[in-house]
Amino acid sequence: MAEMIIAKKLFSYLPVSLFGSVMGLSAISAAWQLVEDLSVSSYFSAIFACLAMVVFVMLCVAYGLKIITSFQDVKEEFANPITRPFFATFAISLLLLPFCLHLWGFFQLAFYVWTCGVVLMLIFSAYIVSFWISYPHNISHITPAWIIPVVGILDIPLAIPILQIELLGIMELARISVAIGLFFTTPLLTLILARVVFFEKLPDKLMPTLVIFLAPFGAGVGAYLVAYNDHLLPLSLYFIGLFFFFALIPQILRVYLCCPFRVSWWAVSFPLAAMSVAGLKISKMVFMYESLLVTQIYRFTAIGFLCLTTLIIIWLTLRTLQGIFKGELKSLA
Template sequence: MNTTVASAPVALPVDSARLAWLPVALFGSVMGLTGLAVAWRVAHTLFGTPLWLAGGIGVLALLAFVLLAGAYAVKAVTGFAHVRAEFAHPIASNLFGTPLISLLLIPLLLVDLDQTLARVIWSIGAVGMTVFAWLMVSRWISVRQKPAHATPAWIVPVVGMIDIPLALPALGWADSLHGLMVFATAVGLFFAIPLFTLILSRLMFEEPLPDALQPTLLILVAPFSVGFSAYTATAGGVDGFATALFMLALFVLAVLVGRLRNLLQCCPFKVSWWAVSFPLAASASAGLKYAVFAHDAVASGIAVALLALATTVIAGLTVRTVWGVARGELRALSS
């Protein structure tokens, strides 16, 4: 199944902390890579594409997670005040869901290698995501919010809940934890409605998003594309409601995909561009799953187009990010 998901600048205390500039939103790259690996696995089933493509992308996703987890742990140990300030921010705080979503997606890559390890990682992610979503919703209704803070990043806790059911069929827990699947899907889809409305209202009536936050607009696709996959995993197949979710994902994506074209014009490359990766990968995965159900040329064509788009964009983001790391630019690209 953000992407790195961009966040607004966070005022951090000045001290000797190492990697104090590292944003938690960088875990969005793990989400995008993992989602793309899952999409290519479905493409192998549908079109017979080489399985090593999915495996290679999955290895890259796991490597990115290990490196980022280690780096952010260094930040937390050497300067926890920076982490606390990031979590207190009304926009950036929502992006603490990105490492938890990563923990929910990674088991899809590991289950064939070690089911026990995959189940442990998923369990940590599921508990953490549920607590985090509860905490964020409690904050929203307990602390007065400003309209300008209603950005697409607010969707991340909701998407995290919808991600909970995705790995359960592969983990062999779909029957025993079916109630949890219903709970997570229901909570995620329910809260997606008012949040989507609030964010759309902010986009319509407030000042435009800052350039650094423009890529996060594609996060608005995720509740529908991920919702489709979560609902079909919970319901056991594609029905009318699942089809409606997929059609909504296509429409919202069509409205927002022009943002990809404007990225080069709006701002120089930043790791915040990774915000587009997970929504595109989730849309590709949903398109492929729908094509398996529909069995027609149109659905297959849409699935191929979505997979090609997601792969091209994520490949470009990966190459540019690795090049930036090699040149020692990661700190500048994260600011």
């Protein structure tokens, strides 16, 4: 019986990038937790937190079965320079899940999950940079997903305030994370833009990953505020992120109108949710020194972005569930 199970490949088609859905669900839950004056905020944050935890457990089981029964497929996925960066989505999910676990009262578990995420993120980031330096790469290998494994370090400080971590050196860890994440943002964005502008466009199925451009700026706002509690650089990061968002709208609409749905579309969820969190934090920050009118503009922008992101994530969730119930998940991978 055991041999029959191993002989049958289970979830061999399941991409590791689907852990990006956990990132998006966790981040949108964290965003709604920042909205304290709307009656629906607690319901949205609780629903998305529950979804994130359930999806994470299901993906861990499914991908675990893939590792056991289809290890060669996992090796090929890891060896592929285009899909390799997506393995960081598992570690980043661990860094963001504490927002959901904390909401449901699992404080100790949230700390252990975050700690595992920190260790895995730092190890994988160091490995991926070493890999990039050690081996030659084709221009077609460079995609927005390259941002994930290194700039994803910016997600390390985000949960420190809610976990109330007071360990020795914790702020140094936050500042190291900000330094590494922001340092690599510039060269990686330059490489990706050079590929897209001067060499070749992304394949249609990877076009949604362009939204990953927003992630360093959305996550960078929260990370910098934790590490330094200064408002000047976070404001600049937020404005750059908004600029990229409006610049990418035509591409997003083109993909939606001309390309069939793929699970890779979940790549848009976390960057948009991170920008929602950034907008809400910025609106609270400017309240301290800006006029009421300016504060309300920031607030309106942040709430509007949050509502848009929520609708997109709800659509992604329903569309993915539809594919699962119809048995189409393999064709959507």
